[in-house]
Each structure stands twice: as C-alpha cells, then as structure tokens.
Amino acid sequence: MSGRAPAALEAEALTRVYGEGETRVVAMRDVSLRVAAGEVVALLGPSGSGKSTFLTTVGLINPPTAGRVAIGGVRVLDGPRALTDLRAFRRRQLGFVFQKSNLIPFLTARENVQVALELDGTSGRRARAAAHALLEELGVGDRAEHLPAELSGGQQQRVAVARAIANRPALILADEPTAALDGPRGRQVMELFRRIARERGAAAVVVTHDHRALDVFDRTYEMEDGALRPASPPPAPEPGPSPSLTPA
Amino acid sequence: MNLAVRDIRHNAGRFLLTCLGVGLLLMMVMGMGGIYRGIVEDATLLVDRIGADVWVVQRDTRGPFAEQSRVAPSLRDRVATVPGVTAAREFLFHTIQRERRGAPLRLAVVGLSWPDDRGAWGPLLAGRHLAQGHYELIADRSLGLELGEALHLGRETYRVVGITSGMVASGGDGVAFVTVGDARAIQLDLAAEAVRAERAARVARAARDELPAQAPALLERASAPAGELPAVEGRTLTAVLATVSPGRTAAAVRTIASWGDVSAFDAEGQRALLLGGSVAKVRLQIGLFRTLLTVIATIVMALILYTLTLDKLHSIALLKLIGAPNRVILGLILEQALLIGAAGYAVAYAAGSWLFPRFPRRVILAGDDLAQLALIVLAISLVASLLGIAKALRVAPAEALA
Ligand SMILES: Nc1ncnc2c1ncn2[C@@H]1O[C@H](COP(=O)(O)OP(=O)(O)OP(=O)(O)O)[C@@H](O)[C@H]1O
Ligand SMILES: [Mg+2]
Numbered sequence: 001m002s003g004r005a006p007a008a009l010e011a012e013a014l015t016r017v018y019g020e021g022e023t024r025v026v027a028m029r030d031v032s033l034r035v036a037a038g039e040v041v042a043l044l045g046p047s048g049s050g051k052s053t054f055l056t057t058v059g060l061i062n063p064p065t066a067g068r069v070a071i072g073g074v075r076v077l078d079g080p081r082a083l084t085d086l087r088a089f090r091r092r093q094l095g096f097v098f099q100k101s102n103l104i105p106f107l108t109a110r111e112n113v114q115v116a117l118e119l120d121g122t123s124g125r126r127a128r129a130a131a132h133a134l135l136e137e138l139g140v141g142d143r144a145e146h147l148p149a150e151l152s153g154g155q156q157q158r159v160a161v162a163r164a165i166a167n168r169p170a171l172i173l174a175d176e177p178t179a180a181l182d183g184p185r186g187r188q189v190m191e192l193f194r195r196i197a198r199e200r201g202a203a204a205v206v207v208t209h210d211h212r213a214l215d216v217f218d219r220t221y222e223m224e225d226g227a228l229r230p231a232s233p234p235p236a237p238e239p240g241p242s243p244s245l246t247p248a
Numbered sequence: 249m250n251l252a253v254r255d256i257r258h259n260a261g262r263f264l265l266t267c268l269g270v271g272l273l274l275m276m277v278m279g280m281g282g283i284y285r286g287i288v289e290d291a292t293l294l295v296d297r298i299g300a301d302v303w304v305v306q307r308d309t310r311g312p313f314a315e316q317s318r319v320a321p322s323l324r325d326r327v328a329t330v331p332g333v334t335a336a337r338e339f340l341f342h343t344i345q346r347e348r349r350g351a352p353l354r355l356a357v358v359g360l361s362w363p364d365d366r367g368a369w370g371p372l373l374a375g376r377h378l379a380q381g382h383y384e385l386i387a388d389r390s391l392g393l394e395l396g397e398a399l400h401l402g403r404e405t406y407r408v409v410g411i412t413s414g415m416v417a418s419g420g421d422g423v424a425f426v427t428v429g430d431a432r433a434i435q436l437d438l439a440a441e442a443v444r445a446e447r448a449a450r451v452a453r454a455a456r457d458e459l460p461a462q463a464p465a466l467l468e469r470a471s472a473p474a475g476e477l478p479a480v481e482g483r484t485l486t487a488v489l490a491t492v493s494p495g496r497t498a499a500a501v502r503t504i505a506s507w508g509d510v511s512a513f514d515a516e517g518q519r520a521l522l523l524g525g526s527v528a529k530v531r532l533q534i535g536l537f538r539t540l541l542t543v544i545a546t547i548v549m550a551l552i553l554y555t556l557t558l559d560k561l562h563s564i565a566l567l568k569l570i571g572a573p574n575r576v577i578l579g580l581i582l583e584q585a586l587l588i589g590a591a592g593y594a595v596a597y598a599a600g601s602w603l604f605p606r607f608p609r610r611v612i613l614a615g616d617d618l619a620q621l622a623l624i625v626l627a628i629s630l631v632a633s634l635l636g637i638a639k640a641l642r643v644a645p646a647e648a649l650a
Binding site for chain 2: 101
C-alpha cells in the first residue's frame with residue numbers, strides 16, 4: 001500500500017444486472033470511483049441512468065453482480081459476496097440520506113438521531129445528549145422533541161443528516177436529498193454536507209438533479225446508461241483534499 | 249431507548265383498542281376455566297361442608313347427589329352400632345321447583361338430622377340456625393329469599409330463619425336446609441284428594457275381606473296418617489351420614505358394605521362419584537371450548553401483530569439500513585407482543601373480576617388457573633409474533649428507499 005490515507009470509498013469495476021432474459025437490465029456497468037476522506041462528490045444523470053443503483057451498491061444494500069467495494073480502506077464486497085458483516089459495517093461507516101421518508105415516524109427528531117447512536121453502543125444518556133447537540137449544530141435543536149410529521153421538509157432533511165453523521169461515518173451517501181426542498185433550502189442542505197465533510201473528514205457522494213448547487217462539490221460525475229464519467233465542464237476545484245479518480 | 253414503547257405511544261389509541269379486544273378474548277378463556285372450577289367446587293361443596301366420614305346409601309346406587317337413593321330410617325341405628333362410628337345422622341336430599349312471585353324457584357332441599365344437626369356447619373350471613381323441629385328453613389342467598397319470609401311448600405308454611413352463602417347443590421341450585429321430617433313432608437307433599445282416595449280404597453278392600461270383621465282394629469289403620477299409608481312413599485331417607493373416630497373409616501366402610509342392602513362411601517369416594525359423572529363431561533366440554541378460544545385468541549393476536557408489523561415495515565427497513573441488528577428488530581416485535589399479551593391479561597382479569605360475580609353460577613378464578621393462563625398468554629404472544637417476525641426479517645434494507 002502507498003503511504004497516503006485510505007480512500008473513504010473505493011469502488012472498482014462495479015456492474016449490476018437486474019433480472020434475466022426478457023427483463024434483463026444492466027443498470028450499472030464497469031463503474032469505478034475513488035473518493036478521498038473529506039471530499040464531496042456530486043452525481044448527476046437522467047432518470048434511470050443507474051445513480052441509485054450505484055449509491056445502494058456502495059451503500060451495501062444492493063449487492064453488485066461484479067466488482068469490488070472498499071470503504072475506509074476495508075474491503076467489504078467482492079462481487080455479490082460480503083467480506084464482512086455488512087449491517088454492522090453500515091452502522092459504523094455509512095450514513096444515509098434520501099429524498100424523503102428518511103425518518104422513523106414514531107420517533108421524535110432527537111430519538112431518530114439517538115437510535116443510530118445507541119445502535120452503535122453509545123449509552124442512552126450520552127446518546128441523548130449527543131443527539132441533541134447534533135440537532136443544535138444543524139439548526140433544528142428547537143424541534144428536537146417533535147415527531148417527523150410535525151417538521152418541515154427542510155427540517156426533516158437536517159434531522160436525517162444529523163442521524164447520518166451521528167456515528168462519524170467514513171462515507172455519507174445521499175440520494176436526491178434536496179428533491180423535496182425549494183432552491184435556497186436545498187442549497188443549505190448541500191452546504192451542510194460540504195461543512196460536515198470538511199469538519200469531520202467524512203466523504204460524501206450526493207445524487208442530485210439540482211445544477212444550481214453544483215459549485216458546493218469538489219467533483220461532479222455524470223451517469224449515463226449505467227456508465228460513470230466526469231461531468232463536463234468540470235467545476236472549478238475548491239480548496240480541500242485533492243480529488244482523484246482511479247481507473248479500474 | 250425502547251422502540252416498542254415509542255411505537256405504541258405513537259399509536260396509543262389503536263394499541264389500547266387491541267389490548268381491550270385481546271383482553272376480552274382472554275377473559276373468555278379465563279371465564280371458561282373459572283366456570284369449570286365453579287362447577288367442581290359446587291359439585292363437591294355439600295360433601296365437603298357436611299363433613300361426614302362415611303356416606304351410607306341404597307345398595308348399588310351412587311347417591312345421594314349423583315343419583316336417587318332410598319334407605320330405611322332404621323339404618324341410622326344400625327350404622328350407629330358399627331365399631332368406630334361415633335355418630336350417625338339422617339340425611340334427606342331432593343330438588344323441587346316451585347313458583348315464587350311469578351318466577352320459578354328451584355330449591356335443593358337438604359333434610360338435617362334433628363336435633364343433632366341444626367345446620368351449624370353452614371356459614372350464616374344473617375339470622376340463625378334451626379331452633380325447632382318443624383317449619384323453619386335456612387336458605388342460601390342465591391335463592392333470593394328474605395329473612396323472615398314465609399314459604400308455602402306442600403300444605404305447610406316454612407319461615408326463613410337464616411341465610412347462608414355459597415351453599416349450592418351440584419346442579420347449581422341453592423340449598424334450603426330444613427329438618428329431615430320437614431324435608432320428607434315437602435317431598436311427600438301429597439294432595440288431600442290422593443290421601444282420601446287411598447283411604448277409601450283400603451276401606452273398600454277391607455269390606456271384601458273377613459279379616460276386619462274379626463279384628464276391627466285393622467280397619468282403623470285405614471285412616472292412619474298419610475305417611476303410613478302403604479301406597480304412599482314410606483318414611484325413607486336418602487342416606488345416613490356417619491362420623492367415625494380417626495383411622496377407622498376404612499374398616500367402617502368395609503363393615504357397612506358387607507351388609508348387602510346398602511353401599512358405603514368415604515368422603516373421598518363421594519367426591520369421586522360427583523366429579524367422575526356429569527362433571528367429567530362438563531370438564532371435557534369446557535376444556536374443548538377453552539382450547540378453541542385459545543386458538544382463536546392466538547390467531548387474532550397473530551393477525552394484529554402482523555398488521556402492526558406491516559405498518560412498520562418501512563421503519564424496519566430503515567432500521568436495517570442504518571445497521572440495526574436483527575436482535576433489535578426481533579425485540580421490537582416481541583416486546584409489543586408481550587405488552588399486548590400482558591395488557592390483555594390485565595384487562596381480562598379486571599373485566600372478569602367485575603363481571604363474573606354477576607353470573608348466575610359461580611366462576612372461580614383460582615390462583616393455579618390464573619398462573620396457567622399467564623403461561624398460555626405468554627405462549628400465545630410468542631407464537632402470534634412469529635408471523636410478524638418472519639415478515640420483518642425478510643424485508644430488505646433497500647426497501648427503506650421505496
Ligand atoms: N430492483 C430493480 N429491479 C429491476 N430493475 C431495476 C431495479 N432497480 C432499478 N432498476 C432499473 O435499473 C435502471 C437504473 O435504475 P436507478 O434507480 O439506479 O436509476 P436512477 O438513476 O436512480 O433514476 P432516478 O433518477 O429516476 O432515480 C433503471 O432502468 C431501472 O428500471
Ligand atoms: Mg434514483
């Protein structure tokens with residue numbers, strides 16, 4: 001191994017084929033992507049191009065037909081084969097944010113964050129305090145004791161982000177996290193990822209259709225018919241860890 | 249943080265309704281057991297309370313409660329001579345149905361051996377025990393008679409001098425205690441016309457015979473009291489009850505049984521007769537009902553838990569996505585099942601305790617039965633959650649994105 005820090009995400013030659021025969025769909029073909037710690041990457045592409053397939057595959061909930069995945073320097077997938085306890089790995093190393101219904105409806109905002117912390121072994125009282133602190137940090141501290149249904153879309157997404165980062169994951173995966181939000185609020189959430197990546201050293205891969213917020217990202221990729229390529233023109237690099245793409 | 253409780257809190261109304269429904273079902277299961285206990289208790293109550301060591305009844309009958317029995321009054325004296333017997337009492341038992349204030353009144357008449365037995369072994373709620381040999385009656389509360397009330401039975405009037413509680417015969421009818429003489433009078437309650445007809449028949453028979461002419465005293469016998477008329481039931485008893493000095497019961501039973509005209513049972517044998525007969529069938533009947541209700545309760549609970557799980561499927565997928573181990577998801581469903589079971593049990597107990605005493609026959613919630621039901625509820629809860637658990641374990645974390 002070289003001396004540099006392990007990549008937050010190292011996806012190698014990922015291919016995902018759904019169905020067979022008549023219904024066979026190659027949703028992702030030979031996709032490789034390396035994202036360094038602290039890096040924030042945007043993923044663009046038309047509907048059905050395979051963005052969610054990629055995200056769920058590196059999110060360890062959608063086993064690839066072929067290819068390898070390493071997260072935080074640990075090899076976790078070799079083709080469809082799991083090399084470790086994926087659920088435990090998700091708990092510690094991954095944070096998820098989706099378009100909507102990210103939160104458990106019968107838990108308050110604070111409890112939604114707390115549950116992630118407790119699952120990772122933090123004791124009840126400390127988890128409670130940490131959850132509260134996180135919500136404060138994300139500007140929804142005053143809504144901590146409300147149920148998701150009592151929060152606005154933007155507030156819900158902030159709570160979801162708080163839960164995603166609660167266990168200090170190596171990698172945050174977000175699938176259209178701002179689709180349900182208006183422009184300014186969507187941008188706020190994107191900037192949140194940027195800030196968290198910088199402050200906590202986590203990497204983030206964010207699927208988005210919102211071209212207005214692309215300047216927030218270190219790099220932008222585009223998916224087309226299951227294949228991944230850097231978006232053109234590439235946005236001006238921001239200060240921060242140097243992005244890199246390793247070919248398979 | 250307890251997820252099960254959080255979910256329940258969020259769906260409190262539905263959860264309460266579920267507990268109420270399951271609780272009422274469990275109350276039925278509880279009640280079925282209680283009814284059986286009540287029947288067993290009622291069946292053996294008199295035997296237990298009367299406290300006789302040996303029951304002497306008509307040969308080869310299973311009397312006096314399980315079937316009719318007739319023995320001669322002189323049997324009492326014979327029994328009293330048996331070695332070990334310290335006291336012998338007369339006992340008469342029969343059930344009558346009369347009318348009181350337009351409603352049927354069923355009395356289990358128990359004739360006590362006056363004056364040795366004044367019913368002192370029965371617990372009194374009000375009034376007193378028998379104080380004279382005739383026309384007094386101690387009634388069980390369940391009969392609804394009032395203290396001091398006058399009751400017309402046959403051609404006599406009986407006054408209620410005492411009220412007991414919980415004294416019922418094996419059929420569930422409340423007991424009325426009178427002296428043996430009164431009990432017989434009530435039983436042989438013969439219409440005046442029947443007595444007159446019998447006397448006329450005797451006189452007519454005598455007229456065809458020469459014997460009365462030679463012995464006129466014989467004709468006088470034709471006008472003897474009703475109880476001594478041959479065509480009318482004689483002065484029989486149902487049974488003779490013996491008190492035996494300790495340790496000599498078995499010997500006394502053997503001696504009496506050897507007489508050939510009577511059968512003898514000890515108290516345990518008498519209990520066995522009652523429980524082995526009609527009660528055994530009732531037990532099977534109620535047992536089957538109880539089993540059916542338990543199965544129904546399990547199915548209902550399984551369906552409820554399954555739908556509760558279906559409603560949470562997205563949350564369960566989400567929990568798996570953020571790395572919750574199966575233990576957490578299993579716990580969520582199992583805890584809810586146990587909570588519903590426990591709450592249902594509490595509802596069943598509370599509702600049953602209030603409702604069952606209002607039933608016409610006794611429903612006894614015995615400690616053993618309650619503990620057994622608690623175990624059954626535990627098992628029901630566990631079995632019922634299987635369906636939901638199977639569903640929850642199958643859901644893929646990726647479904648959280650759907
Ligand atoms: N579970 C599945 N079974 C079969 N085909 C699937 C499945 N999931 C996705 N696909 C197919 O794979 C292709 C890629 O889907 P994917 O959801 O990754 O697209 P996407 O880029 O996320 O689209 P969108 O922007 O609409 O969310 C599509 O053609 C889709 O129909
Ligand atoms: Mg998608």
